[in-house]
Amino acid sequence: MTSVEATSKRPRGFLRQLFSSRPVAIGAAIFLAIILVSLCADLVTNAQPFQIRPRMRLHAPDSSFWFGTDALGRDVFSLVVFGGRLSLLVGFFVALVSATLGTVLGLTAGYFKNVDSILMRFMDAIMAIPGVLFAVALVSLVGPSLASIVGAIAFSEIPRVTRLVRSVVLTVREESYVKAAESMGIPTPLVLFRHILPSCVAPLIVQTTYTFAAAILMEAVLGFLGVGFPPDVPTWGNILANGRAVFQRGPWTIIAPGLFLAITVMTINILGDGLRDRLDPKLSRNAKVAA
């Protein structure tokens, strides 16, 4: 209609263009920094997060203990940095597991009309269960481990991904190029993989970042409630839980892990927002006029 043609053009420097968006660049940079710090925890801390120093209990932050010490005299900074490893790992696996299973279920539900209504009612049922309750129940039943905690959190994230992928499949399924592929006798799994899945990738990436952040938060909640990893394992939730008792005398025991948690979740969400604006302009609030 207008001369501004609406072609789904894939620019050549795709990654470069992606990072030219400020939220994406900043979010990715901070997120990478957090990951690097956690990975190199041995180098950036004194590498003794578990060392108990009875004479230095609740030591206020100073040059040797950046974030002070906790009720057992452990260095809070080391704890937080080491704790980040496990928290990020949980986030990563939850994102991976829920994205994979959700995609498979979403493709199935979206493409095969006869399983759609049954599968989606199951998803509705899962969504009706409060995530925290389910996670608490499952972890107390099976016992805390990385697998059980990831499973418990991922379980309630799967329906969201499924719904998202299904909604994309429902629209793409009707596109002529999918019909053309069907008419050329391309087997259904190949049609799904070649012609439909690529359209789901952009919204999936965005959703995955949100899942990542939500999982880190959820792990902290579980730790705080005392049903996460064993209390002596440093995770952000456990450090928060331990600090709760001595909050009035040593507020830094809660502020430091809380701050790290907040910054991480916020960065990932900013990254997700930026990616959404770039990859999925239709969902964006500050979308530019359709170009």
Add this chain to the structure above:
Amino acid sequence: MSRPPAPILSVENLSVSLPSGHDRTLAVDGVSFEVHRRQIVCLIGESGSGKSVTASATMSLLDKNLTISGGKIVVDGEVVTTATAERLCELRGSRMAMVFQEPLTALNPVMRVGQQIAEVLQIHKPQMPAAAVQARVLELMNDVRLPKPDALVKAYPHQISGGQRQRIMIAMALALEPALIIADEPTTALDVTTQAQILRLFRELLTKHDSGVLLITHDFGVVSDVADHVVVMRHGKVVESGAPQQVLEAPSHEYTKALIGAVPRFKFRPTFPESRKSVLEVRNLDLVYRTKSLFGAKRETRALDQVTFSIAPGETLGVVGESGSGKTSLAKCLMRFETAEAGDIIVGGRDLTTLTGENLYKHRRTIQMIFQDPYKSLNPRRRVGASLIEGPVQYGASVTDATRRARDLMELVGLKRDALERFPHEFSGGQRQRICIARALAMEPTIIIADEPVSALDVSVQAQVLKLFEELRQKIGFSMLFITHDLRIASNICDRVAVMQRGRIVEIGPTEQLFRHPQHSYTRELLAATPGRSPVVESAQSQRSAL
């Protein structure tokens, strides 16, 4: 503007600049024209000519990345180009109003249509009493010839037909009796019979409300039917303007000549020899759509009703009819995208309706489809070559063989051999449609189903693609089922035509005979509504030979 009477709209030397990175710097380049009272001015051009941008500029509804870089627009004595945002809001609706192309998306789907018309009045005339607003809404709906306004005010947009929606849009535009109505392709999404009614309605309202209409269109048929003045645009510039008789009969500019030459007109093919053999035989085909919600009631729609026809080897059968007549359902049924309720589809001695699994898969390649929208029928993320060899490779061809054949096909459909390495977005609509034709041919089908293959294309491109079909038929000789809503196009390409109405074939026969001596009243109606039948476009001679 000194000469009386002053025009309602005068566009003087208007330029609109495009953001960088486009094929030209100005979307609209020094355009001037006027619209007077009781006049319909048609702005005609192909896609990308800047006609819609001109309309948006007049309404001050330009996209943010487009800016007016020169000239001025005066509506009813007031300069729009420099008006403040508040003043513009007052002007829109009261002095000028717009009717959009797609009446379904231009109406709010969750609001009753009567309320939507009333809203315009309530916003612009807050002091108007509610009863008066209601009365005015009914009056307006009467004006646009909507049946039973009392009942229709309570309807939601999805409950009424496309033509009725467009009438509601026009009623909204008329609500405040604006001096100027801008209609952007108001009939493009509508059926021919509805289109004829809407165009007549514009003419009627013009005299009644003493207003002027700026009509944007790509269809010379529309121009010849309603225009008082024509402005032809190309690449953002006015190439020619004047009275329709002059522009259409004696165009002075090469481009106008080419455009008019490309307008499809009735032209019949030599009679196809009667043949007893058939590659496709359809008998008593029924298709029923059932929607069944978990709790809700069942709903049944009969899309195909006792459809029977056959196609001879090398023959092209046209299927014409309005939207909702079952043309596309028929295609889907033949492609086995939908499963028929009853009836037989016989290809090569086998009944397709009963095939399943492996047998269906083997048969798939014998029928291939070309789709309406070339922008949606190629996977945007895959190279053209990958799309083209996908099918043959699936059926056992080696990648090198399939690629070699794909290159030959590219040449056959008039594209460069290296087109295979490029992505679909690098091609224009017409080129994409050529690729789709090549993709269908790559499967070496016996029958090709073409569902409105040229209706999304500009007229000049349309003519080229139709010519390609003709050439390919002579070279390769496939049978084809050609679905179209345009009888003129059908007459150019089809040996026989089937007219469909509400899922039934009401008339079928050799094209020329059927169009010259239509038996069924619906066929006559369709023929009468075909745009551009006035002697302006059809020269007297071709008219005589056509009908």
